Amino acid sequence: MTTTTSEHQHDDHSHDDGHHEHHIPKGIKRWLYTTNHKDIGTLYLWFAFIMFLIGGAMAMVIRAELFQPGLQIVDPNFFNQMTTVHGLIMVFGAVMPAFTGLANWLVPMMIGAPDMALPRMNNWSFWILPFAFLILLSSLFMEGGGPAFGWTFYAPLSTTYSNDTTALFVFSVHIMGASSIMGAINVIVTIFNMRAPGMTWMKMPLFVWTWLITAFLLIAVMPVLAGAVTMVLTDKFFGTSFFDAAGGGDPVMFQHIFWFFGHPEVYIMILPAFGIISQIVPTFSRKPLFGYASMVYATTSIALLSFIVWAHHMFTTGMPVAAEMFFMLATMLISVPTGVKVFNWVATMWRGSISYEVPMLFALAFIVLFTIGGLSGLMLAIVPVDFQYHDTYFVVAHFHYVLVTGAIFSIMAAVYYWLPKWTGKMFDITLAKWHFWCSLVSVNVLFFPMHFVGLAGMPRRIPDYALQFADFNKWISLGGFAFGLSQLIFLALLIKACRKKGEPVSAQVWEGAEGLEWEIPSPAPYHTFETPPVVK
């Protein structure tokens, strides 16, 4: 999440690389035309962070309205737009591009490749993203407002009963999908073709492995999402009846199609996180990752199982008992390989020599808080009790534990871990620790009481609530505001890091770090591994 400004590279590499440097345009053109994986990684990461702040601002609106019972700040229609666009932005604008940015920066450096395999497509896949989100965000300012049907856009609320800006929503999701598919193809082609000599499959760092599997998931399900939004578009504007019973369609079919995309999507947002944690925990435990092979197999089984559990989002839609039973058991089964991962991380720490640098703090918080989210996920799999949990704040608590303290904490861990490699300078450790502790405390004040209000019966996606939920909601909102403010510390730290403030770091940066990316100088030169390294 930094700009590798060119002066530094000029100094280091003018001797052997002068020819290349000549062609790097300055200013805006450098970023518009770039085909360099590091530049594109930086663009993705900054874009993701800006989206994280915009989506976060929407969450602040939601929490401000829910601070006390009654309608104070926004009307219900706008509230629904906020919950919808918050979800879309965080999923497609923040978490996914952040992981793609990390893949861009790290995959070539980790496998000893000079760049991504398809650099021009890489540029294209990034530069269509800002337009996708401009289209989505602009709809908020149009007559009738933006999408208000939830990020899951269940028909017929998103078809017959939505407003005309739904067309913009559909178009922007198409663009996001195209971007993701191109990014995924690039990752797969790079990993298959550009590994350095000796970098065999079972020597690849786990971050590379998890991203490879994620990329296959993306290619498998993003077209399904594109199909779903296209059917919504034709149902709404061109008179088809895919999801309309009056024309022979079925609204529940929409949910099957959506969640056939949506559940693998959940793993798209968490598998790279598993990869990141598997890089960081061994470094700061000064001990190799426990059970490397079993980590690879566990990731693969999670990915495969993710295709047969989608209907656990739909237990109340009126499925036959046999189907409910199948999806319950399949879902419970996923907890086995997920558990294996957690056990392996703990075993990696066991009898290590552990130190607590900032990336490790985030990684440890990830392990504990993601596990809490995983355990509530196991509870949600149990159909009879899911009838009580479904569509309540218990679910909201669950998926924010796995996505915020899961996916997003892993992204922050990754940024702190590799930032010195990117900038060549150590980030401001004091600010980083403030960021960590403020985030850790506030995120739990924010999301933990949601379990309680959910169990007590508060439905999700409501702008106003009954009086018995008032006390907890006040705490939740306060936690939310504090968590939002804590991210400004992160912003300050990143700006400082990009201005190249701080102590210079060595190539290895962290005492226990191992891997190809720690063998190249810090900051990583603009072009790395033009001659492939040999991996023993």
Add this chain to the structure above:
Amino acid sequence: MLSKFGLVLAGLVASPVFAESSAKASQYQLNMTKGVTDISADVYDLHMLMFKICVAIAVVVFGVMFWAMWFHRKSKGAKPAHFHESVKVEIAWTVIPFIILIFMAIPAAKTLIAMEDASEPDLTIIVTGSQWKWHYKYMDDGVEYYSKMATQQDEIHGKLEKGENYLLEVDRPLVIPINKKVRFLITSDDVIHAWWVPDFAVKQDANPGFINDAWANAKEPGIYRGQCAELCGKDHGFMPIVVIAKEQADYDKWITEQKDILAKAKEEEQRLLAMNMTMDEAMATGEKVYLANCAACHMPNGQGLPGVFPALKGSQIATKDQPKHIDVLLNGVAGTAMQAYAKQLSMTDIAAVVTYERNAWGNNTGDLVQAKDINSAINGK
């Protein structure tokens, strides 16, 4: 992290206490209700079982992790070991969770099969969701009515103090007898809603064009409150459910009363057909009907929500084409959120609300519509 642990444990310890106090629970209610049916009690027990297993897993995993974090610290001079693989250990922590899962799945499957068996009901009620109210129809007795939120807009907007059952009160609750297997056939007129009563552990989606079933056998008389649980548009948060469970005798009495009310309403409708309202009467009734049925979308000031719900103020239909205006009210507009009100409102109410819409907010057409005009529109004259 430790404080979170405290919270989890506090939840565990405190849960039975809170479960006792039912509807009017503490402000800080921590846990799911036990409810008032055998199924809801089973669901609660299952929930607690799963919770305890999860807490036990968390204690073991985090216990080992925190042990390592404390005792295997570099700052304490810990030297790293070199082991990084053990097939035996991997097999153990694959098989043991699998066995735990089997023990979770067995009671879950039992409860699931019991709760999904809606056969041989004593009583069947059709529950239909629409934006944003519920309709109940007793299949055996022909009694049917709409049930709408009773909380006033002024309470929501902070102009009036919020009542005890804020957002959880309706004008006409559903009434069922206790100790009877009541089957609910659940469907929708427009978007997907979900009918949820936590005390019955019943949550079932209302899908337009399809019918789902659920059932409850309440053991205790009482008032049980719930809410719509599937995002269904603007007023999703204002679509409560109230069920009153009564002794059989009280229930029978109630049903008889309802039949009387229905019959009287029909007579009254016939009587009113022959009568003419004055403009003032029509405007007063019309405003009441408008605020209760139309204002959620078209807004109290008749200006709608631009791009979402059309304005009535100054609209072509509400100021010029009167037959079309009446037709829209009676039959709705296909492919939009506009519902058909022919079966929801009396002819007098429809006449009054049409009059109101044609004269309020500066529409000033001077048109006065009578119940008999609506009657002739219905009969195609």
